[in-house]
Amino acid sequence: MERSRRTLALVALAVVGLLAACAAPAPQVTGSPQETVSAFYSWYTTVEGSPLGARAYRDSDYLSPEFIQEIDELADSFESGLGGFDPFICAQDAPAEITVLEAEGTPEMTRVTVQAWAPIYVDVKLIDWEWKIVAIHCTPPGEEAGLPPAEPEPPVFVEPTSEPAPPAEPTLEPTAPAEPTADPPTEDEPPATEDPPVAEIPADWTSFEDGEYGFRFWYPADWELQELPGYPPGSDVPEGEKARLYAMLVQPRGWDGIAAPLSIDVTEGTDEQFAALYRPPSASEEMVVNGYAGVRTTESFGTMFVTRYIVQNPDHHGMHLVFQDMLTGFPERLAGHEEIGAIIAQVVGTVEFEQQ
Numbered sequence: 001m002e003r004s005r006r007t008l009a010l011v012a013l014a015v016v017g018l019l020a021a022c023a024a025p026a027p028q029v030t031g032s033p034q035e036t037v038s039a040f041y042s043w044y045t046t047v048e049g050s051p052l053g054a055r056a057y058r059d060s061d062y063l064s065p066e067f068i069q070e071i072d073e074l075a076d077s078f079e080s081g082l083g084g085f086d087p088f089i090c091a092q093d094a095p096a097e098i099t100v101l102e103a104e105g106t107p108e109m110t111r112v113t114v115q116a117w118a119p120i121y122v123d124v125k126l127i128d129w130e131w132k133i134v135a136i137h138c139t140p141p142g143e144e145a146g147l148p149p150a151e152p153e154p155p156v157f158v159e160p161t162s163e164p165a166p167p168a169e170p171t172l173e174p175t176a177p178a179e180p181t182a183d184p185p186t187e188d189e190p191p192a193t194e195d196p197p198v199a200e201i202p203a204d205w206t207s208f209e210d211g212e213y214g215f216r217f218w219y220p221a222d223w224e225l226q227e228l229p230g231y232p233p234g235s236d237v238p239e240g241e242k243a244r245l246y247a248m249l250v251q252p253r254g255w256d257g258i259a260a261p262l263s264i265d266v267t268e269g270t271d272e273q274f275a276a277l278y279r280p281p282s283a284s285e286e287m288v289v290n291g292y293a294g295v296r297t298t299e300s301f302g303t304m305f306v307t308r309y310i311v312q313n314p315d316h317h318g319m320h321l322v323f324q325d326m327l328t329g330f331p332e333r334l335a336g337h338e339e340i341g342a343i344i345a346q347v348v349g350t351v352e353f354e355q356q
Contacts, residue, residue: 034112037062040063041088052086062132063133064132087136091304101113109123111124118300121138201350210266213319215353219250219343224250224252224253229246247265248263261326261327263324264324267322283297284297287309290350290351294310304331307324307329308322308324
């Protein structure tokens with residue numbers, strides 16, 4: 001009888017425990033994707049100094065550990081002298097306002113559109129009942145996040161020809177001989193035509209020459225040029241950086257702007273490796289630069305844009321010079337520096353490749 005009572009008691013306790021377990025509330029999802037994104041940017045835009053340079057994002061609870069690691073690798077590449085931008089705002093200058101717009105996706109993965117200088121696409125994933133930012137795209141991404149793909153227009157590359165097509169606008173022509181030349185031809189001596197037109201360069205300009213890759217260009221003598229070396233031989237180069245050999249910054253001496261008005265990438269690689277260096281352009285057009293086939297692309301950030309002049313080595317299809325105008329497409333930077341903006345186009349027009 002006593003044993004029966006103990007058995008009934010145990011059964012009763014088990015039933016009570018089961019009922020209690022059933023009554024316990026299930027874990028609740030914290031907030032919403034939009035609230036997570038809004039909270040992150042509210043915090044990020046109030047960090048003093050450079051939150052990217054100081055790696056302040058590492059302490060954010062709104063980012064997944066894997067995404068933090070990705071940003072670490074990107075920030076490391078910037079510190080090695082390869083230029084860059086803030087991947088959280090998809091620009092170099094902080095916007096005056098960041099607004100969270102619509103969201104779409106599944107119960108586990110949502111893409112939130114944010115308006116900064118231009119639209120930013122933030123992927124937020126439900127991890128351990130909390131929404132975490134797992135990716136940020138500066139252009140509409142494709143299928144990698146399981147959401148509807150976008151198909152941006154790929155960059156256009158121009159095969160050099162013996163007779164370049166007429167430019168979309170007047171050919172960039174700088175203004176005075178690159179170096180001392182012979183006396184000008186007389187009426188009885190027609191000018192030679194086998195070489196590209198000689199760029200006219202102001203007498204007080206200086207030149208940069210790279211004998212290894214066979215090119216040179218000129219820039220004002222009161223400007224300064226800083227070389228940014230590429231990755232050391234044998235190092236693990238990120239996939240998106242494999243085509244960049246090294247870069248240069250060219251700017252007036254004492255320039256205190258947020259970015260050098262002109263940067264130059266020296267690149268070599270396949271078309272795919274070259275395309276991975278830059279975001280797909282908003283627009284592109286063929287042109288002629290000092291007699292060489294080239295392409296001008298525009299990368300838009302809302303009301304601002306970066307202009308790139310891509311000039312291909314006529315003897316080496318895989319080698320390009322990319323002149324990046326970081327001034328004229330940014331109204332606030334350009335204000336009061338219009339003369340510098342005009343000089344950028346002149347510098348681009350002085351490029352020459354060594355004949356092989």
